Amino acid sequence: MSLESKRRWSSGVGAATATPQAGDAARRHRGAGFQQRFGESERDDAWWFKPLLQALGLVFLIGYANYAAILGPAHYHYIANGRHYLSPFYSPYLHPSWLPAWLSPALLILVFPLGFRTTCYYYRKAYYRSFFADPYACAVGEARSKGYCGELKFPFVLQNLHRYFLYAALVFLVILWWDVFKAFRFADPDGSHFFAVGGGSLAILASTATLTLYTFSCHSLRHLIGGKLDCFSCAVAGGPRQKAWGLVSVLNERHMGWAWVSLFAVCFADFYVRMCSMGVITDPTLATFRQLFTLPHVGGGP
Ligand code: FES
Secondary structure, eight states, rough: OHHHOOOOOSHHHOOOOOOTTOOOEEESSOOOTTTOOOOOOSOOOOOTHHHHHHHHHHHHHHHHIIIIIIIIIOOOOOOOTTTTTTTTGGGGGOOOOTTTTSSOGGTTHHHHHHHHTTTTTHHHHHHHHTTTTTTTSHHHHSSSSSOOOOSSTTTTGGGHHHHHHHHHHHHHHHHHHHHHHHTTTOOOTTTTTEEEEEEHHHHHHHHHHHHHHHHHOOHHHHHHIIOSOOOTTTTTTHHHHHHHHHHHHHTTTHHHHHHHHHHHHHHHHHHHHHHHTTTTSSSOOOOOOOOOOOEEHHHHOO
């Protein structure tokens, strides 16, 4: 059976059911699910499973992120045994003197990563489906079929700020890579530094690397680099832009995967640093390169 012959059209109230023909009036045919009762569907697969799984994953990981950023400021970094690990939720680290002791410094910067994630095209799809059931899945009756105005009105019109959060995310990435450098730079008691690899170094590297892949697979970045162009050869720096656009497009195909892997990796890096700081685990030194080269001392950070 061909794909087209398997395709079903809405049997919902007031919707046409005949197969569309050339010349039919616009909006005569609506997708299955249109004006059907909430949750009603002709689909016979487990269409409810993916939104449910997404909801559980988001509740768990966002719940942990909130705990770490708001309630857990006592263990955001680990500076001991030559290590200097900083939780990604607290980077860039800002702790002005006027900040009350009971307020987590993570709250000063949280708006940027939070805004970037909540306005992300993939996450929008995930939480619209999982939490708003709007729609719950393709070809399934929606909770709300009237009055839908897309993202044209407050508060959803704020989703259009995504590209500005992208600019902030690109700046944050530079700072996070600096934290990676510090996580691989171990200190001797005499103040000299050397390159070494600890468990925390790898956790922080994984967090920043996956965040980089997530950011560089962003739909807005793809549009900005070349997606908006009709003609690369007519544009300024068209050749390099086409190459960059091609690379971002390859990453973009896996944007959903990078969104999940990076969220998990950031939470894991915070968890690892937290466990070291609380003394629950002892960070292993996996390799040292003391004889190869030493690293310069650089100040800053907590
Ligand atoms: Fe997901 Fe930009 S679309 S980060």
